Each structure stands twice: as C-alpha cells, then as structure tokens.
Amino acid sequence: MRPRKLYNPIAVAILRSPLHGLMSNSVMLLTYRGRRSGRAFTTPISYVRDGEDLLAVASRDHAWWRNLRGGAPVRVRLRGRELRGTGRLLEGRAGEEGLLRVLRAVPAYRKHWGVQLNGNGRPTDPDAIARIARENAPVRFGDLTEASSR
Numbered sequence: 588m589r590p591r592k593l594y595n596p597i598a599v600a601i602l603r604s605p606l607h608g609l610m611s612n613s614v615m616l617l618t619y620r621g622r623r624s625g626r627a628f629t630t631p632i633s634y635v636r637d638g639e640d641l642l643a644v645a646s647r648d649h650a651w652w653r654n655l656r657g658g659a660p661v662r663v664r665l666r667g668r669e670l671r672g673t674g675r676l677l678e679g680r681a682g683e684e685g686l687l688r689v690l691r692a693v694p695a696y697r698k699h700w701g702v703q704l705n706g707n708g709r710p711t712d713p714d715a716i717a718r719i720a721r722e723n724a725p726v727r728f729g730d731l732t733e734a735s736s737r
Contacts, residue, residue, distance in 0.1 A: 598631035607667045615641070616664035617728075619674060622654050634665075634728070635692040641665070641728040642689055644696070652724040653675055663728060672731035676724060682715045685725035 601609055602616050612629075618629045630651055634641045641663070645652040648694045653676075655661070661674040677685040690697055691708050700719050710716060 595631055596648060599629060602631060603668075607664075611666045615666075617643075617651065618664075619651060619654050619659060619663040622659075628654075631705075635689055637685075637688055639729070639731070641731070642685055642692075643649055643726045643728070644686065644689055645724045647722055647724055649652070649720070652726055655726055661728060662734060663731065665731075669734040670731040671734045672728055674726055674728050677727055681727075682720055682725050684717055685727060686716055686723070689725065691717075 598605075598610060598614060599616060601607060602611060602667065613633055613635075614631050615634050616629055617632050618627055619629055628651065632643045632645070632651075634643045636642075655674040656676045658673050658675040661672055663670050663672065676682075690700070690702055690704065690710070696702075697704065700715070702715045702719070705711050
C-alpha cells in the first residue's frame with residue numbers, strides 16, 4: 588500500500604477534528620475542483636505562511652497542483668477554520684521566488700533537497716532552485732477569507 592493511501596485519510600480526520608492542533612501548524616486541508624471532472628477533491632498538504640498568503644510545494648508526480656494553473660478557487664481548512672481563496676501554480680521567476688521563500692522558512696526542506704543557503708539567504712549552488720523546480724511545483728494560496736456557513 589502506498590503511504591499516501593494510509594496517511595491522507597488519517598490526516599484529513601485529524602485536521603477536521605478538535606485535535607487539529609496536532610498537525611495544523613504545518614499541514615492544511617486543500618479542497619479544489621478537478622478541471623475536467625468538476626469533482627471536488629480534498630487533500631492534506633504542508634504549507635508555510637508568506638505574509639497573508641500560504642505557500643505549498645507539490646511533488647510533480649502528484650496531480651492536485653495541475654488544477655491550479657492560471658488560478659482556481661479553493662477552500663482550505665487552516666488551524667480549524669474554513670477559508671476560501673485562490674490557488675495559483677507559480678511558474679517562471681515567481682515559481683523560483685516561491686521555492687526560495689519555502690527554503691528560507693523550512694530548514695527540513697533544505698535538508699531534504701540538499702540545499703545550503705548563504706548569508707544573503709540564497710542557495711550556495713546557483714543551479715539548486717532550477718533543480719528543485721524540475722521535480723516540484725510551488726503554489727500560492729491568496730485572497731483568503733472566512734468561508735460563509737451555508
């Protein structure tokens with residue numbers, strides 16, 4: 588069994604429960620619609636704050652980020668609150684900057700991707716961001732507002 592098949596349902600249950608504090612400092616629930624199917628999908632994803640926005644990085648072998656190309660409405664469950672906003676795949680320079688912000692914020696990502704930052708917060712290997720971008724898709728979640736209860 589693939590680890591996600593076991594992890595995702597457990598994470599979803601925890602993040603929707605009063606025990607969400609166990610995970611919600613770094614994991615949120617993302618709900619988006621499939622571009623072709625129109626179906627709603629919910630998945631737990633790791634995030635970092637970037638001002639009022641949230642940043643996430645998806646491995647390119649996952650599919651959810653493809654639905655956010657060009658921007659798409661999303662719902663996120665963040666720290667026990669339901670929010671609505673826009674998810675947008677970051678490409679080109681914006682994608683590189685998003686990856687760099689995540690690297691600066693999360694030492695575990697630096698270790699995972701084998702990246703060291705210099706005193707200016709830039710990778711010591713000038714090709715590091717391009718290498719990471721080939722295998723990962725950065726996404727920004729913005730315009731987040733409290734979801735109305737309907």
